[in-house]
Amino acid sequence: MARIQVNPNRMELLKLRKRAAIAERGHKLLKDKLDELMKQFMALVQESRRLRREMEARLADAHLIFAIARSEVITEEVEESLSVPTVDLEVEVERANIMGVRVPHFEVRMEGEFDCYSLISTPFSLDAALLNYRDLIPDLVRLAEVENNVSLLAQEIERTRRRVNALEHVLIPSLKETIVYITMKLDEMERSYRTQLMKIKSMQEEAASR
Amino acid sequence: MAGRKVAMIGGRTSTLGFKAMGVEAFVAPLPEDGPRIWNQLDLDRYAVIMVTEPVFEVLEREVPGFPPHGGLPVVLAIPAVTGSRETAAARMRERVVKAVGADLER
Numbered sequence: 144m145a146r147i148q149v150n151p152n153r154m155e156l157l158k159l160r161k162r163a164a165i166a167e168r169g170h171k172l173l174k175d176k177l178d179e180l181m182k183q184f185m186a187l188v189q190e191s192r193r194l195r196r197e198m199e200a201r202l203a204d205a206h207l208i209f210a211i212a213r214s215e216v217i218t219e220e221v222e223e224s225l226s227v228p229t230v231d232l233e234v235e236v237e238r239a240n241i242m243g244v245r246v247p248h249f250e251v252r253m254e255g256e257f258d259c260y261s262l263i264s265t266p267f268s269l270d271a272a273l274l275n276y277r278d279l280i281p282d283l284v285r286l287a288e289v290e291n292n293v294s295l296l297a298q299e300i301e302r303t304r305r306r307v308n309a310l311e312h313v314l315i316p317s318l319k320e321t322i323v324y325i326t327m328k329l330d331e332m333e334r335s336y337r338t339q340l341m342k343i344k345s346m347q348e349e350a351a352s353r
Numbered sequence: 354m355a356g357r358k359v360a361m362i363g364g365r366t367s368t369l370g371f372k373a374m375g376v377e378a379f380v381a382p383l384p385e386d387g388p389r390i391w392n393q394l395d396l397d398r399y400a401v402i403m404v405t406e407p408v409f410e411v412l413e414r415e416v417p418g419f420p421p422h423g424g425l426p427v428v429l430a431i432p433a434v435t436g437s438r439e440t441a442a443a444r445m446r447e448r449v450v451k452a453v454g455a456d457l458e459r
Contacts, residue, residue, distance in 0.1 A: 181453070184452065184453075188445070188449055191445060192442075192445070195441065195442065195445075198431070199431075199432055199437050202431060202432060203432065203436065203437070205370065206366075206367070206370070206434045209369070209370045210366075210434070230373070230374050230375035231375055232358065232359055232374060232375030232376060233356035233357065233358065234356060234357050234358070234359055234400035234401060235356050235357075236356075236357055236400050236425065247400075247425060247427070249400055249401065252356065253374075253375065255375075272370065273370060273373055273374070275370075276370040276371055276373065276374050277374050280359070280371070280374055280376070283401070283403060283429060283431065284359065284400075284401050286429060287401045287403075287427045287428075287429035288427070290427075290429065290441075290445065291427040293445065293448060293449075294422065294448050295423065296452075297448045297449070297451060297452035298422075298423070298452075300452045300453075301451065301452055
């Protein structure tokens with residue numbers, strides 16, 4: 144592990160010790176955050192899976208019923224009937240927050256009736272078929288929201304994991320190594336100073352005895 | 354924030370029912386028409402854009418940066434009338450694998 148390039152003195156040692164303590168605290172906090180993110184993420188994944196399964200089945204049904212309804216009339220007639228929708232569909236976008244991740248939240252607003260067509264020229268099964276679509280739309284928007292949340296959370300998890308790993312495997316070890324290096328260097332200096340003193344003392348004693 | 358619309362890109366049959374419900378439908382007669390339609394869309398107007406799976410696959414291949422990530426609109430892949438091709442489920446699985454590091458499909 145790469146040692147940080149610093150002057151080996153007591154001042155730096157104290158600074159590094161403080162930094163190591165902060166890094167370790169940060170690492171613990173981030174790791175807790177990652178755990179919680181993971182928990183939320185799993186719940187969201189489960190929900191999105193359930194919603195999608197449900198939606199796909201209902202959509203297949205809706206398409207089927209619609210196809211049957213269409214088969215009772217001429218295609219152009221149906222297309223003409225549906226070409227000018229009278230339903231006003233809008234989605235209100237709000238901001239929500241999951242574990243500090245800003246995610247959009249959708250509220251569907253549907254106004255007006257969908258039977259914009261002549262009831263004489265279309266079979267009544269068309270009404271039923273269209274009702275299916277109308278009921279599906281809020282759920283589709285909800286599914287879009289949940290899947291979007293999953294991908295935003297996945298991104299945040301990746302980012303947090305990278306930070307945790309950087310702290311755990313790069314910063315903290317290199318700080319620790321540098322601390323050990325400075326401690327040893329200081330000890331070494333201390334020893335060398337002591338030997339010098341002993342040598343001087345013995346030389347003085349030698350000179351005195353002569 | 355102001356209300357946004359819902360759009361849909363897909364085949365004629367897949368979009369017709371949604372069109373009657375106020376979804377702004379853009380018909381792609383062939384999945385290959387998807388990129389042309391996508392590039393003409395005013396993306397700021399929409400909150401959700403539903404794309405049928407065949408078109409979604411073509412867009413993924415041919416439009417750089419598709420699907421847009423992080424902001425609006427949110428792209429939702431839905432099965433076309435021809436049935437589910439599991440595209441969306443597969444994408445979701447990839448995302449989970451990338452985030453968690455393991456496939457959690459049971």
